[in-house]
Amino acid sequence: MSIVPDNARRDAHHLYRAMREFLESMDDTLPGKFEITREGIVHDMMAPVGPHELATLHLRRRLEKVMPEELVAHTGTPDVEAESEGIMRHPDVMVIAMADMDVPGSIDGRTLIxxxxxxxxxxxxxxxxxxxxxxxxLGIPIYAIFDPRTATGAVLSDIHPTPSGPRYATRKDFLYGEDVTIADWTISTVGLPRYGDTPTDSTATDPSS
Structure with a gap:
């Protein structure tokens, strides 16, 4: 019996741990957001303020207005991680039960809504x-994308197996200005900040935040 697959898995595990330890050693000394994929480390040079953070804040507030109190639209740490998959991601917003956040270390993606x-x-x-x-x-059942560059987005759902691994089977595209349903809750996209907007422009016509 060949032992190559086991060796490959072991090598991938060691590589993942090395990348994980490297990111931990930096201890927030570099700007931006760092994540790990099977292809390596991703560095996203996000601005700390501006339309990206404003949009994140709007989405968090709008969701928490319509969700039950035991659920949160969380924007902080920790990461969502599956070491067996060699993936560590940090969503802008995690919709999750407050009780499921009470865990040591990273969050299991399967507990996210x-x-x-x-x-x-x-x-x-x-x-x-x-x-x-x-x-x-990671087992995250629903993934919603909001794109301030184009004022468009999509909601992806229904994980199913494919030869390339689990993938979302359903995609619903939307335009800013339309209502968007994420899981059981519908929110407005009116007034979400776009790149190039000023804070005044992005909030003046927004009736919901």
């Missing part, structure tokens, strides 16, 4: 391609 990303201006492929591939592998 949804993950939400506001597309980065510096690395949009990370949100539209990389996370569309990685989030079903």
């Amino acid at each position: 949804a993950a939400i990303e506001v597309v980065s201006r510096s690395n949009p492929e990370n949100d539209w391609v990389g996370k569309t591939r990685d989030y079903p592998c």
Whole structure:
């Protein structure tokens, strides 16, 4: 019996741990967000303020207005991780039960109700391609993408097996200005900040936040 697959898995595990330890050793000394995929470390140079963070705040507030109190739209740490898959991601917003956050270390993606990303201006492929591939592998049942570059987005759901691994089977595209349903809750996209907008422009017509 060949032992190559076991060796390959062991090598992949060691590589993942090395990348994980490298990110921990930096201890927030570099700007931006660092994540791990099967292809290596992804560095997203997000601006700390501006339309990206404003959009994240709007989405968090709108969701928490319609969700039951035991659920949160969480925007902080920790990461969502599946070491067996060699993936560590950090969604902009995690929709999750508060009780499921009471765990040591990283969060199991299968406990999330949804993950939400506001597309980065510096690395949009990370949100539209990389996370569309990685989030079903983490077991995250719903992935919602909001793109301030184009005022468009999509909600992906229904994980199913494929020869390339788990993938989302259903995609519902939307335009800013339309209502969007994420899991059991519908929110407005009116007034969400776009890249190039000022804070005044992005909130003046928004009746819900």
